[in-house]
Amino acid sequence: MDHSGEIVLVGCGNMGFALLEGWVDRAGIPAAGIHVVEPGEPLRQRAVARGATVYDDAAGLPAALRPHAVIIAVKPQIVGSMLGAYHRFTDAAVFVSIAAGVPISTFETTLGEAAIVRAMPNMPASIGKGVIAAFANAHTDDGQLAYVTDLLGAVGSVHWLTEERLVDAATAISGSGPAYLFHFIECLADAGVAVGLSAETALALAKQTVGGAAALASTSAFSPAELRQQVTSPNGTTAAALEVLMTEPGLADLVKRAAEAAHRRALELAIPT
Ligand SMILES: NC(=O)C1=CN([C@@H]2O[C@H](COP(=O)(O)OP(=O)(O)OC[C@H]3O[C@@H](n4cnc5c(N)ncnc54)[C@H](O)[C@@H]3O)[C@@H](O)[C@H]2O)C=CC1
Ligand SMILES: O=C(O)[C@@H]1CCC=N1
Structure with missing residues (x-):
């Protein structure tokens, strides 16, 4: 896997941290290149202990940052209200949402013609034994598909789905x-x-x-x-x-x-x- 790209991880609660642990502890992704936005102080400290770079708000992210991926790992109910802060990354990054239920159309409303992947991982990702079902929108190019496959594959086995609605089915089986x-x-x-x-x-x-x-x-x-x-x-x-x-x-x-x-x-x- 190409480890040179930087990652923005939005939300470092149960699942965000499971992904972070998997990437850093098991997949050897350099932690300093993972930029974690997390309002909870103890959760930021937990991410710092793994070597990640942390921020309490998206406004703190460096102006020059050009991440390969923005991972949305906040609760479904707040996705719509926090997305705007990440619009500036749409030309460089593929957005990967793990939020249960939230459709790609919600992302497109704010982010426009961005590359967006809906993924459904599960908690064993923290020990490298997750399973991840995913669906990509039409703006996701082959390079981004390969990158996301590697990124998610670092924490489990990846299954690409042919229809977005199947992400909800996978959520009921492997996510939960x-x-x-x-x-x-x-x-x-x-x-x-x-x-x-x-x-x-x-x-x-x-x-x-x-x-x-x-x-x-x-x-x-x-x-x-x-x-x-x-x-x-x-x-x-x-x-x-x-x-x-x-x-x-x-x-x-x-x-x-x-x-x-x-x-x-x-x-x-x-x-x-
Ligand atoms: N817990 C699980 O096993 C799985 C969860 N998911 C999905 O992952 C997402 C997160 O779920 P959990 O980690 O369980 O919830 P959680 O509540 O543990 O984590 C969400 C985190 O987002 C942070 N947050 C709140 N507002 C924020 C903002 N504006 N910017 C950045 N961070 C913010 C919270 O402080 C919290 O730490 C949900 O959408 C859920 O559907 C998907 C697969 C499995
Ligand atoms: O309970 C939830 O809504 C999330 C999605 C899959 C696992 N946890």
Whole structure:
């Protein structure tokens, strides 16, 4: 990857910082070339500790700065009101928004014919194991597409989508998905306590089970369904549990309804408040 380009990162909260950590700690992108705009003092200090250059407001960014990319990592509700401050970068930079639900048209209203990418990363980006779904507008040239692929690829695997609306679908699956799995770990650990394990042991077993199973599912030649069958002995313990989880409507219906709720919320976030 070409590491010479400078980056402006707008918002360094949970996800902005996850990207920063991934770029600096794992991808070797020079931290001093990452210009972080973040109003929160403790969050700026956290970014400084990683070597980034920080500002409390866009007005502080150097006049001569010509970033290759401007990453928008603020809450969806404030995107429209803060974009104008970055208009001066449109001739040099590709804008990459990770804001859930906010359509490219919102960016184009303020930024005009700029190169804009809507990307949906997820939290494991902080350890280089993210997955990122992305869609680029027609003003994004091949060089910018390659640059953004490298930048996002530094923190996970990148999947380019053919239609913008699919970013909302990806948000419901991979963007929010880590929270579903974290909650599953909580549930599994609680279930462990219910059958007699200490809280500490139950949490350790639950975390490693989900982590190990996820690693196996991502690397194995077998499908998740085949792996499930390999764990399930006839009339054994897993069969007893799966009868509970898979009897309709079961877990499948619960997960589908959860993802549909996330998808609906992404569509609602597209509507300016
Ligand atoms: N948390 C996650 O796992 C994911 C979040 N996202 C998206 O990332 C965006 C940020 O989400 P989080 O990091 O979770 O929220 P967050 O609240 O932790 O971070 C947002 C940050 O923006 C800062 N901010 C507020 N006004 C600002 C301004 N005018 N200029 C610069 N920074 C400003 C806030 O101080 C805050 O630190 C959201 O749009 C969300 O939809 C996308 C994928 C995953
Ligand atoms: O909860 C949210 O709205 C954001 C988008 C995906 C993950 N977190």
